[in-house]
Structure formats: C-alpha cells, structure tokens
Amino acid sequence: MTVAGVSSEASAHVASLKPPHFVLEDIVRPNILSLQPYRCARDDYQDGILLDANENSLGHALPAGSSIPHQDRVDHTATPINGAGPSDALNLHRYPDPSLYGIKSRLASMRNLPGEDHVFLGVGSDEILDLIQRIVAAPGKDAIAICPPTYGMYSVCAAVNDVAVVKVPLRVEDGDFSLQVDQLIETLREHPNVKIVFLCSPGNPTGTLLSLRDVRRILDEPSYKGLVVVDEAYIDFAEEEIRMGVRGKEPVSAVELVKEYKNLLVTQTLSKAYGLAGIRLGIAYSQPALIQLMNNTKAPYNISVPTAHLSSLALSDAGLKKMRENVRTLISSRNWLVENLATIPGTGDILGGNDANFVLVQILDAPKTSGGKPDNARAGMLYKRMAEERALVVRNRSSDLGCLGCLRITVGTEEENERCIELMRQLLVKGEWS
Numbered sequence: 092m093t094v095a096g097v098s099s100e101a102s103a104h105v106a107s108l109k110p111p112h113f114v115l116e117d118i119v120r121p122n123i124l125s126l127q128p129y130r131c132a133r134d135d136y137q138d139g140i141l142l143d144a145n146e147n148s149l150g151h152a153l154p155a156g157s158s159i160p161h162q163d164r165v166d167h168t169a170t171p172i173n174g175a176g177p178s179d180a181l182n183l184h185r186y187p188d189p190s191l192y193g194i195k196s197r198l199a200s201m202r203n204l205p206g207e208d209h210v211f212l213g214v215g216s217d218e219i220l221d222l223i224q225r226i227v228a229a230p231g232k233d234a235i236a237i238c239p240p241t242y243g244m245y246s247v248c249a250a251v252n253d254v255a256v257v258k259v260p261l262r263v264e265d266g267d268f269s270l271q272v273d274q275l276i277e278t279l280r281e282h283p284n285v286k287i288v289f290l291c292s293p294g295n296p297t298g299t300l301l302s303l304r305d306v307r308r309i310l311d312e313p314s315y316k317g318l319v320v321v322d323e324a325y326i327d328f329a330e331e332e333i334r335m336g337v338r339g340k341e342p343v344s345a346v347e348l349v350k351e352y353k354n355l356l357v358t359q360t361l362s363k364a365y366g367l368a369g370i371r372l373g374i375a376y377s378q379p380a381l382i383q384l385m386n387n388t389k390a391p392y393n394i395s396v397p398t399a400h401l402s403s404l405a406l407s408d409a410g411l412k413k414m415r416e417n418v419r420t421l422i423s424s425r426n427w428l429v430e431n432l433a434t435i436p437g438t439g440d441i442l443g444g445n446d447a448n449f450v451l452v453q454i455l456d457a458p459k460t461s462g463g464k465p466d467n468a469r470a471g472m473l474y475k476r477m478a479e480e481r482a483l484v485v486r487n488r489s490s491d492l493g494c495l496g497c498l499r500i501t502v503g504t505e506e507e508n509e510r511c512i513e514l515m516r517q518l519l520v521k522g523e524w525s
C-alpha cells in the first residue's frame with residue numbers, strides 16, 4: 092500500500108535512498124497507513140468569496156487599536172510591531188493558508204533539501220515527538236528506545252500512547268555523553284518491537300553533540316527496521332560555531348543525512364536560537380512519504396496564522412542575521428559562564444560538550460580544595476535557595492543518570508549570568524556550607 096498524497100516523483104526519489112532494509116509501509120500502523128486525511132475546500136481553492144469554512148465573515152473581534160506586543164525579552168517595555176496593531180493584514184478571521192507564507196520551502200532551501208515535501212511543521216517539536224510515536228508505535232505492543240540522560244518528553248509521549256520505553260544509556264563516564272552504539276544495536280536486536288530510536292543532539296541535559304558517524308551506524312544497521320529520530324532543538328548553536336571558525340568544518344546536523352536515508356527524521360525548533368518559544372514552531376525533516384503521513388495525521392491547521400507570520404519574519408534574511416548575532420552573544424556568554432563557574436570553590440566539573448545554550452555543572456559537598464565530591468543534597472539545597480531566597484531559577488538535574496550533583500544553567504543575559512555566578516559564590520563559599 093502506498094501513502095495517500097505522495098507524488099510519483101517523490102516516491103521515485105525515496106526508492107533511491109538508503110538503507111535497503113527499511114520499508115516505511117512495514118512500520119507504520121495500518122490504521123494510519125490507510126487514513127483518509129481530513130480535506131477541506133481550502134486545500135483546493137484559497138481565493139474568492141470564501142464561504143466554505145464557517146469562519147466569521149465580519150472579521151476578528153479584537154478591540155480597535157490593539158497591537159501585537161513585541162518584546163525582545165520579558166523585562167523590556169512592550170512596543171508594537173507596527174503602530175496600527177492587528178488590522179486584518181493577517182486575515183485572522185480566516186483559517187491559515189496552506190502555504191503558511193512559504194515557510195516550508197524556505198526551510199527546505201536553507202537545509203538544501205529537494206523541496207517542501209521534505210518538511211513538516213508542528214506546534215513546537217514536542218507535537219512532532221508525539222505525532223511520530225502515534226504514527227508508528229502501536230499502543231500496548233510496540234516500544235521506543237531512548238539514551239538517558241535525555242529529554243523527558245520522549246518517555247512522557249510514550250506513556251500517553253501506551254508505548255514501552257527501552258533504555259540504553261549514553262556513555263556517562265567523565266561527562267562524555269556519547270552513544271554506546273554496540274550496546275544500542277544489541278538491545279535493538281533483543282527488542283524487535285522498538286519502532287523508534289530517539290537521539291538528542293546536542294543532548295538535553297548533556298549539552299553534547301552526537302557523532303554523525305554513530306548516527307549513521309544505527310541508520311545502516313540491517314537488523315533494525317525502525318526509524319531514527321534525531322532531536323536537534325539546540326543545533327543552531329553548534330552550527331554557528333562552524334561559521335565562527337571555532338569548531339572545524341565537519342557538518343554537525345543530521346539533516347545532511349535526510350538526503351541519503353529514508354529511515355531518518357530530524358526535528359528542530361524556533362524555540363531556542365530563534366528566541367521564539369512562545370509561538371510554538373517545531374520543524375521535522377524527512378523523506379516525503381513520512382512527511383505526508385504526518386500531514387495526514389495531524390490536526391487540521393495546526394500552525395496558527397500569527398505563528399506562521401512571525402516564523403516567516405524570523406526566517407527572512409534579516410531575521411536569520413539577528414538570530415546569528417544573538418547566538419554568538421549567547422556562545423560568548425556561555426564561555427564566560429563556564430570560566431567563572433570553575434572559579435567557585437564549591438563547584439566541580441562542567442559536564443558535557445557545552446554545545447548548546449546551557450551549562451551542566453556539578454555541585455560539591457565540600458570545596459574542591461578539600462576533595463569535595465558531587466552531591467545531590469547540596470545541589471538540591473542550592474537550587475532551592477537560589478529560587479526561593481533570591482528568585483533565580485535554574486534546573487536541578489542531579490537525579491538524571493550520569494549527572495550526580497548537577498545543576499543545569501541556561502545562559503542568560505550578561506547581567507543575569509553575573510548575578511547567577513555572584514549568587515552561587517555567595518551561597519557555596521561565604522560561610523554557607525552547613
């Protein structure tokens with residue numbers, strides 16, 4: 092059976108991709124494969140007198156003079172994106188146009204993919220991580236594989252979908268956080284019901300890029316017939332370092348491999364480097380038949396008009412320039428944080444590769460000079476006191492595998508970073524060890 096909606100050119104293209112042992116139709120749930128997607132008149136006609144979708148023909152009911160508040164950061168004074176506010180320029184009373192301001196074709200060309208049939212847009216990457224499980228993993232029967240420590244939503248979605256979770260830890264010694272590929276492949280052989288392997292690169296909370304050579308080994312493994320999902324929510328930080336000339340020229344994103352492999356799906360997001368967590372735009376890159384299945388399965392019009400509009404601005408040349416400037420600032424602030432955390436006697440090692448916009452730091456039970464060891468109780472105490480007494484909130488990851496005594500600190504503004512270091516120094520050093 093073929094997937095409804097996939098062009099013959101796309102099918103021919105996919106037939107030429109690796110690996111030969113992967114057959115999409117064999118792993119997709121039969122009810123999804125035979126799904127007749129929701130169709131509306133707007134799929135066929137977008138212009139004219141539109142009396143097809145039960146929209147409100149009078150327009151939106153936002154108060155006159157309302158504006159879309161524009162904030163670079165939460166503590167800035169809101170200034171309107173345009174003086175006039177949302178007139179009907181965005182046609183808010185209409186459901187989103189299927190072309191979504193050309194975002195998909197823009198993303199495809201930014202990533203050197205053949206076309207927009209390789210791109211799916213979700214309500215954040217979280218929607219995509221859930222959707223892909225619903226498409227291939229049968230509740231009560233199938234499983235996913237994850238490599239802890241990793242992003243928590245893979246397991247949450249699995250629990251919601253009644254899908255089992257098989258765990259193959261990353262190599263955690265010395266905060267290395269690389270894949271244990273042999274062990275992963277062995278485990279996949281033992282669990283043929285695993286339909287998706289979720290990899291996170293750079294990882295959360297590890298901040299560490301996975302090697303594309305390792306990812307290829309899993310994609311090429313003939314005994315594994317399922318999909319590989321690479322979650323690249325933080326990839327823009329490592330890619331900017333390539334442009335800056337501080338990381339060599341080797342590609343870091345698995346999107347490179349989408350042109351080669353049909354068993355790969357890569358997710359990215361506008362929530363991190365682009366600073367647009369509030370608009371919820373996630374991206375998936377994969378072969379057209381899988382993208383089509385995702386389109387067939389998602390709720391109609393999942394991407395709102397304001398989200399599509401703001402995304403198109405973010406992906407314009409000027410938007411990309413601004414994103415890259417911000418990413419460079421965050422990278423230099425991250426390096427500053429790393430240097431300064433090391434000067435606090437109560438902190439231990441910084442774990443992982445520091446390839447994202449956060450730092451994973453060990454909190455010790457005694458100063459380094461007295462042989463202090465990473466300590467969960469101390470990390471928990473520091474986390475709580477920072478939040479409750481000084482209103483500075485970081486993340487306590489000390490119970491994650493390989494993250495003993497660790498706090499995860501998001502890179503803030505220069506001022507926020509200085510405050511964070513000062514506060515940790517105060518609480519950890521100045522007579523606060525009891």
Ligand SMILES: Cc1ncc(COP(=O)(O)O)c(C=O)c1O
Pocket residue numbers: 214215216217218242291294295322324359360361362368371372373
């Ligand atoms: C690794 C990882 N993947 C996905 C997400 C979710 O991103 P989005 O905002 O696109 O749903 C996050 C958010 O923190 C994340 O850390």
